[in-house]
Amino acid sequence: MSLPSQSRSFGSRSSRKRRRRKGPPAAVFIVPLVLLGLVGLWWIMGGGTGASNEIDPTALNEHRAETTGSLAAITNDLQRDATQTPERPGIEAPRETTQSRAEAETDRQTQAPDLNERSQTPIISDPVAQNNTSSNASPSDGWAEQGTSFEEPSEDPFEPAAQVADMLEQATGHLNRGELVSARAVLNDALRSSQATESDRRRIREDLTTINQELFFGSSVYPGDALSEMYEIQSGDSLARITKNQSLTVDWRLVQRVNRISNPSRIRVGQKIKLVRGPIHAVVTKRDYRIDLYAGPPDDESQWTFLCSYPVGLGEDNSTPIGEFVVRSNSKLINPVWRNPRTGEHFAADDPENPIGERWIGIEGVGNSAVHEGYGIHGTIDPGSIGTDASMGCIRMNDNAVEVIYEMLVEQVSRVIVKP
Structure with a gap:
């Protein structure tokens, strides 16, 4: 290592002739110079006791690990972990709690949302009107908790048809330019393309889910996005009042969730x-065993925009009916009570053993499916039943997922289509 002291020249000769003086023997000067040279050589060879300029490999590895971890965390934030936990099927629709329907409606508009909802299997009889008791729980900040695409990457090689490949290339170009709205539109068209295979659609849903984590469920508004807009709070506003006055056709709790309002x-x-x-x-x-969520006009599926997917559990013995349904009036319940119609066992609100969890969304058949009554979408206390046929016919979901579904679907407007 080069040291500042080594830039000096020791023992240089002068070009002038010097008068010889009498003095000590030459050895007196030579010996110290030799010793000084040896000390300098020893220092250069690394024998110095000063702090080393080399980087500690352990510290470097720790720094790299921290950096990698941060990047992974960022990636995970963009990828929603939507694994949902199922619960066991309930049989009878939940009953009313101690509040009246009017009080429940007031709760819906004024109280902080409870993000969990209960589900149950097909109901033998229509449930008694229940109160929508809201909790003080604040919405989850993570879309992952809200449930993005739950599907695992396909092991099959992704080889889309030429038309689909061209659309995916267009979408990639939009993404590279930061044009999320345009990218979503192209991918949405690719999802509906008759040329797309099931493997293609699986990958496309994953891409759309990732985009919507920012575009729909994020707190930013992007130019050209017809599904979102910025609003300035006015005097006398509440989230419920804003949702109604602006005709958003969603539950006000979804606005709370998107804006991370505790x-x-x-x-x-x-x-x-x-x-x-x-x-x-x-x-x-x-x-x-999948439920997909779309935004769009009820009577024109061709205009629907894909938002996200969640895993579900279905009815035992293929008892979940195929057909078209609509969310039934006064059927969306938070923390409902429930009675098992097969055994008569009663489960109170807040009972951890209540099979239908913390959310219940009643649905009723329309058109040729009008014969199907008493079914619903609900939560579960049995996560292992998701992806299986275990309920009495209802659609059960993980609690985090059903919270989001509850906030997205609206009574008498939102359609629920069940396909084979």
Whole structure:
């Protein structure tokens, strides 16, 4: 290692002639110079006791690990972990709690949302009107908790047809330019393409889910996005009032979730929040135990925009009926009570053993499916039943997922289509 002291020249000769003086013998000067040279050589060879300029390999590895971990965390934030936990099927629709329907409606509009909802299997009789008791739980900040695509990457090689490949290339170009709205539109068309295989659609749903984590469930508004807009809080506003006055056709709790608002009663005048627009509909594919969510007009499926997917559990012995349904009036319940119609066993609100969890969304058949009554979408206390046929006919979901479904679907507007 080169040291500042080594830039000096020791023992240089002068070009002048010097008068010889009498003095000590030459050895007196030579010996110290030799010793000084040896000390300098020893220092250069690394024998110095000063701090080393080399990087500690252990510290370097720790730094690299920290950096890698941070990058992984960022990637995970963009990828929603939507694994949902199922619960065991309930048999009878939940009953009313101690509140009246009017009080329940007031709760829906004024209290902070409880993000869990209960589900049950097909109901033998229509449930008695229940109160929508809201909890003080704040919505999850993570879309993963909200449930993005739950599907695992396919092991099959991804080789889309030429037309689909061209659309995917277009979408990639839009993404590289930061044009999320355009990328979503192209991928949505690719998802509906008759040329797309099941493997293609699986990958496309995953890409769309990732985009919607930011575009729909994120708090930012992007130019050209017809599903969201920015709003400035006015005097006298509440999230429920804003949702109604702006005709958003979603539950106000979804606005709370998207904006990461922990306490909806503490919004302030002048505050800007993101609004998201429905209506939103659900399509259940029985063979895949999957529910897909779309935004769009109820009567024109060709205009629907894919948002996300969740895993579901279905009825034992193929008892979940195929057909078209609509969310039934006064059927969306938070923390309902429930009675098992087969055994008569009663489960109170907040009972951890309640099979239908914390959310219940009643659905009723329409058209040729009008014969199907008493069914619903609900939560579960049996996560292992998701992806299986275990309920009495209802559609059960993991609690985190059913919370989001509850906030997205609207009574008498949102359609629920069940396919083979």
